[in-house]
Amino acid sequence: MITCSAPGKLFVVGEYAVVEPGRLAILVAVDRRVSVTVSPGELAGRVAVRSDLYSGTVEFVRVDARLVPCVDDSGPAPRLNHVVSAIETVERLIVERGLPVRPLTLDITSELHEDGTKFGLGSSGAVTVATISAVGAFYGLDLTPEQRYRLAMLATARIAARASGGDLAASVWGGWIAYSAPDRTDILGMAERLGIDRAIHAEWPGFSIKRLQPPADLTFEVGWTGVPAATDTLVAGLAERNRNNDSFYRSFLWRSDECVRTCIAALRDGENREFLRQIRRFRDLLQTADGITRIGIFTPRMTTLCDTVEKVGGAAKPSGAGGGDCGIAFLDNTAHHQLETLRARWRAAGIRPLSIRVPAVEKEARDDDRQPQG
Template sequence: MMTPRRTVVRHAPGKLFVAGEYAVVDPGNPAILVAVDRHITVTVSDTGTRSGSAGAAVVISSDLGPGTVPWRWYEDRLVPCGADDDGRARGAFAHVVSAIETVGRLLTERGLSLPTLSVSVSSRLHDNGRKYGLGSSGAVTVATVAAVASCCGLKLSADERYRLAMLATARIDPKASGGDLAASTWGGWIAYQAPDRAFVLDLARRIGVDRTLGAPWPGHSVRRLPPPDGLSLEVGWTGEPVSTAALVSDLHRRSWRGTASHRRFVETTNGCVRAATAALEAGDREGLLHQVRAAREELARLDDEVGLGIFTPRLTRLCEAAEAVGGAAKPSGAGGGDCGIALLDAGASRDISHVRQRWATAGVLPLPIRPALEGIEE
């Protein structure tokens, strides 16, 4: 058995949306996210031969995927070895494969070769295969970019890692905001605005990945925020997994964009996010709670008008339980299931216990999740 020449391990945290869902998919609209202390781990080893050699160029395995799959390069794409139909394997490993391909393009542009790699993925964003909606696709993309780049000798800034992950993600889903990528990259509480993904993809095609990393990205912004003063972030899982991409696509199919309802939703949501950002920066606890409630109300209005199913009965009960003790709560992300969040008085332990008990009675599982202060880790 060949001894790996170099092995790199990277851990990327998951995320939760605090405010700004749906509006953030449009470039320049703000959102607030928080990284959480559940991680994706990606281990990458240089197996000691070059990618031009016979056999697999990359071997990918995951505790969530279809076992171990060897891949070979075909032009600038990875395809499974010996498979006539790569649909299942490519679907299962889509974000890992796209991340490797994107780093591969950067290496080629810099006159470097990609070694043969062994890539292993393990997840704490799932439990026995159960999906919690904590941004696993974003975390695995960031961790793969960081691990592969480091294994290949590339020294990247946090911004460059995010940008490579955004390019890799946009190739799969151009509607993805990339907020999960930013949370996984920088960690903590962040204010985020998405770039124009169509623009940056076209830019990468025209001038290459390397130059695109250093070019202006219209609409994009990210900065760290202080954590909320005196508030505890509580997370409840509804037991109902949901696809964010499917819900966002469903909303777009309903010809909602460009309507008066769409304009009102974006304007109101943006106002809530900006006010919540200011409250975090000022340490204004009551102001933050007020804006989180307002963001929930705007999501509920959207749900009533469009009928997406953002608010399930369990998410509604999750919010009601937190409101009953003076807290603020809302779905986190696209809704329709997955997780809800609540901000509760950190000093009121009895109220926190009461909310958790009410959640359990309503079929909502309280998750022992806390904010992750740091992003991608070695």
């Protein structure tokens, strides 16, 4: 029996732009996790999955390297697509290495949901990374952090071609990171031509990961608007509506990169005032994009969440695609009265303050990482 877990994530700056290869974003890994336990299965050729998000067990049979539901031939339930793709990707690697696949039972528990409702903390990415880690360890694979990320990215790209993989990187490396994505079409083609094993060792243009120093003397707060967001729909909507407004989209990408790079420099230099200025700047950039595309990044509650933070001297913005889910705020960590005022005003507006922190990365984990430079 093997158990592995992976944390959820929040975007700090760079969302939407990061779906384009090589475009930067800053993310953090949070202190809520998804855990996956893998144990030997009972029937040859079968994989059983149990999750705290539903009752009962979903069983799959292996057919031509794919996992097919034993009873329902319409395909796996949506919340299992990422799990299934992760298992299939690891087992393709196992077969390439000449090892036999085995019957498996997976048990999944999540701290990223409550009563079946998601908070927008990257549950799909976290469950993908935890599944890759646990199934890989069960088969005796000694995967580096980068190999776990690459397997998770291949598994995700198979079912969500626009997914940036930023959530995967945050779940693998933890802490504060700067990330840019590879071209998902290229890496999928590479995996088909060369195989999984060669693909995860090949050069991935556009991909970079770098640890960042967290801001000192700032409090990080998270508020949930009470409405789950359709991230894939929002991301696809921005790209689709900008095909006929290419000049705006190019400007959006350039301004996003400039903002992210300035944030990285501010974190490096300990310039909190500049960091807060860039958080406000990226909020403005998202509001401009929302005004042009009308895709609904800013709901009334999200606008209230951000405005309330500004009134007590902090900076705030949506985290991720917006349209609901979470907003993030940064305030001076000595501003205790302002923080209590903020939380009270959020609650009065129907916004739930979440007790979420960004755990420090252990030195051993930092030493184990090989970080590509980007």
